[in-house]
Amino acid sequence: MQLSLFDAEEFYEFPKDLLEYRENFLSREEADGLKDHLLKTATWEQRTQKMYDKTVLTPRLTAWYGDQNKSYESADNNTSSTNLWIPELLSLKERIEKEFGYRFNGVLLNLYRDNNDSVAWHRDKENRYGKRPVIASISLGQTRNFDFRKRDHHQSKYGLPLPNGSLLIMKGDLQENWEHRIAKSTVRMKERINLTFRLISEL
Numbered sequence: 001m002q003l004s005l006f007d008a009e010e011f012y013e014f015p016k017d018l019l020e021y022r023e024n025f026l027s028r029e030e031a032d033g034l035k036d037h038l039l040k041t042a043t044w045e046q047r048t049q050k051m052y053d054k055t056v057l058t059p060r061l062t063a064w065y066g067d068q069n070k071s072y073e074s075a076d077n078n079t080s081s082t083n084l085w086i087p088e089l090l091s092l093k094e095r096i097e098k099e100f101g102y103r104f105n106g107v108l109l110n111l112y113r114d115n116n117d118s119v120a121w122h123r124d125k126e127n128r129y130g131k132r133p134v135i136a137s138i139s140l141g142q143t144r145n146f147d148f149r150k151r152d153h154h155q156s157k158y159g160l161p162l163p164n165g166s167l168l169i170m171k172g173d174l175q176e177n178w179e180h181r182i183a184k185s186t187v188r189m190k191e192r193i194n195l196t197f198r199l200i201s202e203l
């Protein structure tokens, strides 16, 4: 794996066993085609999230697909429904599984409509993801920066741009020890779709 984007001295501090990165996992044509298809057809919703004691709209749109067609209530009282796989997402899942030897049964889609959309610092840590979740993240469209910071030492911070067609696999203790985010930007930006393939118990 070559993570040239974690530069110079900072790089050696970031544990290499927590990420796998493939810049051109999808060809430009594949990535553009999938982005346009999902923009048009996915069941995009804007959910709410709890911020301290306020309920606010999540600053992005989301949709779920997976092995089962199911509704569930998440910790923040949102009811989400999972759609059955569409062929494009199922074949992409199988391609990642074959190439890397992991298994997934669902995918969360995030749509960042422009530079004002974001995901705040968080860890993907829920019981239904298991102890050391492997999450495969495909980026489509606008390049956005993906930032990490150490959970117990916020000054330890790293970031890498995730371009169209790239694949980033998060694994090991990443969700235990590091938080991640997509920050808002002051620079005008086009749409980006991110797909995070996950293995979820009780999907």
Ligand SMILES: O=C(O)CCC(=O)C(=O)O
Residues within 6 Å of the ligand: 108, 110, 119, 124, 137, 146, 162, 180, 181, 182, 194, 196
């Ligand atoms: O958009 C991304 O690259 C990351 C999304 C994310 O962190 C999540 O859905 O948990």
Ligand SMILES: [Fe+2]
Residues within 6 Å of the ligand: 122, 123, 124, 180
């Ligand atoms: Fe996340």
